[in-house]
Amino acid sequence: MNAPDRYERFVVPEGTKKVSYERDTKIINAASFIIEREEHTIGNIVRMQLHLDENVLFAGYKLPHPLQYKIIIRIHTTSQSSPMQAYNLAINDLDKELDHLRSAFEDEIANYSSTREY
Amino acid sequence: MNEKENKGGNNDEPNKKFSIWDLPDVPMGQLPPHLQLQKTRVVCKADAPIHTDNISYSGAYASIGVDNSVHLDLFRDNFKVNVIRLTKEDMEFDMIGIDPALANAFRRILISEVPTMAIEKVLIAYNTSVVQDEVLAHRLGLVPLKADPRLFEYLSANDTPNEKNTIVFKLHATCKRGERRTVYSEELKWLPKGSELIKEAGQADSKPTTYTSFTCSQDMLPEFSEDPISPSEDKIILAKLGSKQEIELEAHAVKGLGKTHAKWSPVATAWYRMLPEVLLLEDVEDEVAEELVRRCPDKVFDIEDIGHGKKRATVARPRDCRLCRECVRGEGWEERVELRRVKDHFIFTVESTGVLPPEVLFTEAVKILEEKCERVISELS
Numbered sequence: 001m002n003a004p005d006r007y008e009r010f011v012v013p014e015g016t017k018k019v020s021y022e023r024d025t026k027i028i029n030a031a032s033f034i035i036e037r038e039e040h041t042i043g044n045i046v047r048m049q050l051h052l053d054e055n056v057l058f059a060g061y062k063l064p065h066p067l068q069y070k071i072i073i074r075i076h077t078t079s080q081s082s083p084m085q086a087y088n089l090a091i092n093d094l095d096k097e098l099d100h101l102r103s104a105f106e107d108e109i110a111n112y113s114s115t116r117e118y
Numbered sequence: 119m120n121e122k123e124n125k126g127g128n129n130d131e132p133n134k135k136f137s138i139w140d141l142p143d144v145p146m147g148q149l150p151p152h153l154q155l156q157k158t159r160v161v162c163k164a165d166a167p168i169h170t171d172n173i174s175y176s177g178a179y180a181s182i183g184v185d186n187s188v189h190l191d192l193f194r195d196n197f198k199v200n201v202i203r204l205t206k207e208d209m210e211f212d213m214i215g216i217d218p219a220l221a222n223a224f225r226r227i228l229i230s231e232v233p234t235m236a237i238e239k240v241l242i243a244y245n246t247s248v249v250q251d252e253v254l255a256h257r258l259g260l261v262p263l264k265a266d267p268r269l270f271e272y273l274s275a276n277d278t279p280n281e282k283n284t285i286v287f288k289l290h291a292t293c294k295r296g297e298r299r300t301v302y303s304e305e306l307k308w309l310p311k312g313s314e315l316i317k318e319a320g321q322a323d324s325k326p327t328t329y330t331s332f333t334c335s336q337d338m339l340p341e342f343s344e345d346p347i348s349p350s351e352d353k354i355i356l357a358k359l360g361s362k363q364e365i366e367l368e369a370h371a372v373k374g375l376g377k378t379h380a381k382w383s384p385v386a387t388a389w390y391r392m393l394p395e396v397l398l399l400e401d402v403e404d405e406v407a408e409e410l411v412r413r414c415p416d417k418v419f420d421i422e423d424i425g426h427g428k429k430r431a432t433v434a435r436p437r438d439c440r441l442c443r444e445c446v447r448g449e450g451w452e453e454r455v456e457l458r459r460v461k462d463h464f465i466f467t468v469e470s471t472g473v474l475p476p477e478v479l480f481t482e483a484v485k486i487l488e489e490k491c492e493r494v495i496s497e498l499s
Contacts, residue, residue, distance in 0.1 A: 021498065041487075108211075
């Protein structure tokens, strides 16, 4: 009776932006990114990729409440880089990694199917 | 690093310091073996696993001068895929060199975000069976349909159902007097020309309209003319009819995601596990070896003869280990056997319901993850 509609989990309503950015006023080079209608699938991956960056001091994500469908990713960087830069770099790197993963997988499937017909 | 010669025997010297680089077996720039174990293996002890976290922070070993950052080229060089088994319905493959976050993301996307077609609206004309209308409609929704979802579009609330977003099925089953029969999913007939049920017309002189408006027949499309759309399994029981009972209905299938309802999930399930590693810490011989082989239900261990009538246990099939921990249960066994998992080697199994072949499903999952990353970055500007 009180459950929200299932499509609320991934349909962004009119007027809300998918990604918004808030700088932290008290700490330099720190910011939070609020991504609407996403959950652990994207959050954990972006957090993992941010950890691999040398300029990132702190990276974490959370879901404030399981019934509010958004994630908050918090990034602190050194002065060599900025949170926006780190975020962009992480997602672009992820893109390239996934591309490489997909082509490696397709090559392996093609190899496997050609060596044994099924 | 403060280096001083470690004079053997002078144990009462004050402020004696030595660095680990003086030890003969630690190569420069690499981690000492105990830290390497902590970083790359999960050790499964008898009560709980240890070293389960992923040390991915790039400065984790900065104090000993080892760089833990991973660049794209390192990923490219280390990443490997091995296909173990590939059939029309399921697939088992290994991915080496990726992070658990990526493996979990693929599992989540395969289960809930790869779209499929499933029956959503059921228009029941006549139902005198013991199976109620709503129960029958629920069962019809769960039937997997062998239709490629990439050829269809989503149907939103204010769209009209047409041949690009709906598939129409018809079911008409009767049971003769004095008999009983079962209605199977093979009796769902595909109607390529659209719905046949006529809507109640408001004006008497307008043309009778049906519940869908197909502009052309769906079997004109080359993909469907040889391979008609049908449920992917024939012998799914939909209902059972008694004497003189009848079911007549029309079912409309639309595209959706597993996130909205599990009927749209394209996999029976998809799961992954880490590669097991089983080590014998000391020589296990004779009766102890026999007992070890007897204890393991997955036949991981084997006996080999080493002459003089003595037997020794070896690890023959570590990959089959399912971590039942029988070999480390009890007194003294933990010193003989160590169970480990390799942290970046994942054994994926994907079982498809028949909608798409499993390798296509995984490729779609990677594409969907790429699209998500795109959206998360482009919407920022």
